[in-house]
Amino acid sequence: MTAKADFNAEEWSQVAEAPPIAGLIVITAQRGGTIRETMQMAKYWTAEREQHGDNELLDALLASRPEVNPKQFENAEALRSGGLEKLRAAVALLESKATPEEVEGYKRFTIGLAQRVAEADKSGGVLGVGGERVSANEATALGEIADALGTEPPTTTPEAN
Numbered sequence: 001m002t003a004k005a006d007f008n009a010e011e012w013s014q015v016a017e018a019p020p021i022a023g024l025i026v027i028t029a030q031r032g033g034t035i036r037e038t039m040q041m042a043k044y045w046t047a048e049r050e051q052h053g054d055n056e057l058l059d060a061l062l063a064s065r066p067e068v069n070p071k072q073f074e075n076a077e078a079l080r081s082g083g084l085e086k087l088r089a090a091v092a093l094l095e096s097k098a099t100p101e102e103v104e105g106y107k108r109f110t111i112g113l114a115q116r117v118a119e120a121d122k123s124g125g126v127l128g129v130g131g132e133r134v135s136a137n138e139a140t141a142l143g144e145i146a147d148a149l150g151t152e153p154p155t156t157t158p159e160a161n
Contacts, residue, residue, distance in 0.1 A: 002098040004060040011093055015106075016061055018090035019045075020068040021083040022114040022145045028076040029118075029141035040120035041066065044113050055105040057098050080144070087148040107151045114145050115154040 004012055023041040027034055049062040073079035087110070094103045118138040134142070139153075146153035 001056040002102050003056055006097055007093075011097075014086070014093060015090050016064065016066075017068050018087050019061075019110040019113050020066040021079075021086055022110050022149075023066075023117045024068065024070055025080055025083045025145060026114050026117040026138055026141045028079055029137040030121075030135045037117045037120040040116050041113060044116040048109060048112075053105070055102050057094075057102040058105050058109055061106075061109075080141070084144055084148040087145065091149055104151075107149045110149055111142070111146055111151055111154060114142055118142055118154075 007015065020041065023037070027037045045062065045066050048058075053059065070079065073082055091103065091107065094106055098106070115134075118134045118141070143153045
């Protein structure tokens, strides 16, 4: 089992920052819903923390609050490109230190968080009627995040509700 102690402070920051960055990439992919999406990110983090799995690495990550400084990116495009690179770097670091099962758990958690954010706010429609649970832009962002993580994108596709 891989523990937080197996990483220096900079490495741990890299690992801890990547999931919230994935959420931010989705938030900025579509206009509107920022507060609702941010709240869903926090709710997902808390719900996963309460499950306490057999993944010591993920448990250590979830023991702290999600933190990321969005001001490190100049704009939404810089967040997308720089954020995807940070996701790739975090996975590469984990692959060098953690077990394959821990890496897969981290990837599942990160893409799950991004998916929860994408599903947090309907896009389009009128007064909450109709609209898409996951917009085309959010679905694209989820695909890019999955690619950066080296995993499959969520099965959620843009559709009207």
